[in-house]
Amino acid sequence: MKIIVIGKSGQLAWELNQLSSSEHQIICLGRDNIDISDVSSANKILLQHQAEAVVNASAYTAVDKAESDVKKAYAINAKAVGTLALSCKMLSVPFVHISTDFVFHGDKGAPYLPDDDKRPLGVYGASKAEGERLITKCYPENSAIIRTSWAYSTHGNNFVKTMLNLMDSKPGLRIISDQIGSPTYAKGLAEACISGIENELNGIHHFTDSGVASWFDFAIAIQNLGLELGLLDKKIPIKPISTSEYPTPAKRPHYSVLDKSSLVKALPDISLIHWQEQLRNMMTTLKSEQP
């Protein structure tokens, strides 16, 4: 099967590209290759590549910047997503799109179900929610939306790599301990996207690694593994702080754990792995890639 991935330089696109095999040819297209703001141009490129399925791994992901860059965030996370869904509909190919835990408010106090009310706190979440709405309106019959959270990979910018750099260069860190979610290795998310295509996944679902953590818990685990694997050579003090002690332009949900049961039911070949095990897998790969 020929699977076209929109987005080339991002974490998820990179992990999807690693899954190219004799069974599935995966072609990643960046903004130089396809203009996702224009239906006829997107159609032309998808036809040229003989797309048999499309995964949208592109997004405006700068959560804080989005607060002052509203037009661009909506252009990429909503309008272009609607364009891609329409293009997939015209070509009759399945469309898999990735969304976020940030569509939720964070005050539920229990894992969010796919159909729970969307009440985003910021522009990024609101623009992603609008992207979801456009897909559901335009192409419900052959599309899947997979929401995820706290994604990281050996490739690209993410919390794990930022922490390792800061732990190497700073005398101490203060990390938020009152935001709870689930870290997710993008490698597992990429596998879920491919399985979604193979199993004709439809509708809205959630995929994250299993278990829950605060950013503080996540940072402590990164430090411990970093020391064990030789990615760090010294331990620094890490202090838990509250969200109010670290103000950011965008508000973030305090609790955004996602209920994954619908996806687990729909994709029998996908098993959820605990975030601590996946963190070890990612950091072991990171270590092996060091010169």
Ligand SMILES: NC(=O)c1ccc[n+]([C@@H]2O[C@H](COP(=O)([O-])OP(=O)(O)OC[C@H]3O[C@@H](n4cnc5c(N)ncnc54)[C@H](OP(=O)(O)O)[C@@H]3O)[C@@H](O)[C@H]2O)c1
């Ligand atoms: N990272 C997380 O913690 C997280 C959490 C929840 C959900 N998600 C969702 O998961 C998906 C994948 O995230 P990620 O972490 O892999 O994102 P990422 O590393 O930030 O990559 C996003 C990609 O989108 C591309 N892009 C942006 N605008 C584009 C445009 N107009 N045309 C084509 N490509 C464009 C970027 O290209 P350039 O590099 O050229 O700018 C980049 O390759 C996204 O939908 C995101 O919203 C991520």
